Amino acid sequence: MGFNKFSLPAVAVIMMINAMLLSQGCLEEERIALLQIKTSFGDHPNDNSSPPFSWGKDALCCxxxxxxxxxxxxxRVIEIDxxxxxxxxxxxxxxNASIFLPFQELNVLDLSGNGIAxxxxxxxxxxxxxxTKLEVLSLGDNFLxxxxLSSFKGFLSLKHLYLDNNGFQDSINMKGT
Incomplete structure (x- = not known):
């Protein structure tokens, strides 16, 4: 079975489309995890354009x-805001913080202002x-x-931890943590 004159251009177009999709796509396991995050955050009745409610309308998760x-x-996903x-x-x-574990290259995670208790x-x-690459974790403006506080003892790569505007009592001593 031989190629006809239209086969090679069609193959080239398919390869170009695949390359474009890959340039905006992330790993399948990360795309699935992003959709799990979307589900765990629930519905947002007023705004379907903000993350994660706009996620999943196309496969190009990046x-x-x-x-x-x-x-x-x-x-790889390196930042989730x-x-x-x-x-x-x-x-x-x-x-459920485990839903973020598929993002092995994640540097920045911003969960501020979401009513997390x-x-x-x-x-x-x-x-x-x-x-191990997480450097910035923002948890401000929640109900923590x-x-x-004891949850943050094992963080070796973390450079910035934002906990402002939560329900902390008294002063916080972070020495030894």
């Missing part, structure tokens, strides 16, 4: 609002210490209290 991927050929993504009048959010049992912020 072009999704609030998602930044590396420019290398790996196209979910700040103020959740509708405040919903009940408090108890986060804590984490699901055995799935707390200490799980994020497995993300002193009970989460």
């Amino acid at each position: 072009s999704w609002y609030g998602v930044t991927c590396s420019n290398s050929t790996t196209r 979910l700040s103020n993504s959740r509708y405040w009048s919903l009940e408090d959010l108890y986060l 804590g984490c699901v049992a055995n799935e707390g912020f200490e799980r994020l210490s497995r993300l 209290n002193n009970s989460i």
Whole structure:
């Protein structure tokens, strides 16, 4: 069976389309994790354009609002900005921090302003210490209290931890943590 004169141009077009899709796509496991994050944040009745509610309308997850991927050929997710993504009048959010573990190259995670009151049992912020490239974690403007502070002991790569405007009592001594 031989190629006709239209086969080679068609193959070239298909290869170009694949290259364009890969340039805006992330790994399948990361795309699936982003969609799980979308589900865990619930519905936002007023704004379907903010992350993560606009996610999933196309397969090009590196072009999704609030998602930044590396420019290398790996196209790994390096930043997730979910700040103020959740509708405040919903009940408090108890986060399953394990949903962020597929993002092995993640440098920045912004969860500020989402009504997070804590984490699901055995799935707390200490799980994020497995993300060895995580340098910035923003948890400001939530409903967190002193009970989460012990979760941050194992973070070796973390350079900036933002906890402003939460429900902390008294002063916080971070020595030895």
